[in-house]
Amino acid sequence: MARYRLVESPSVIPAPGGKLIEELMGRVNTGTEAFSLAHMVAPPGWREPAQRPTFGELTIMIRGTMRIEIGQGDAVETVDLRAGQAFWVEPDVRVRYENPFAEENEYYAVCLPAFAPDAARREPE
Structure with a gap:
């Protein structure tokens, strides 16, 4: 097994709503299943369905702000994640x-284990 791996370019993963997803490490770009790392840019007004993923996710904000809603029903909490901050959410x-804000945001997401669409368990909108 090689002692290192150079990733020369990301794979762009299609996403609705104009969001850019560039996977550097993960199932799509490198076949890595232990974790994934993706660079993302979300335009103003972007929103995705709620999900209950089987993976944990670390979000690291580079620029702008992202709103994160955690929980459901009476137990919903909302966090506005700003540039320079990080947020971890446990699996399940x-x-x-x-991004309900007027400017696009930019961030990196690390998923453990690696992101897979079916593992996100997105709710219908």
């Missing part, structure tokens, strides 16, 4: 990410 926790 209901979460929704959105």
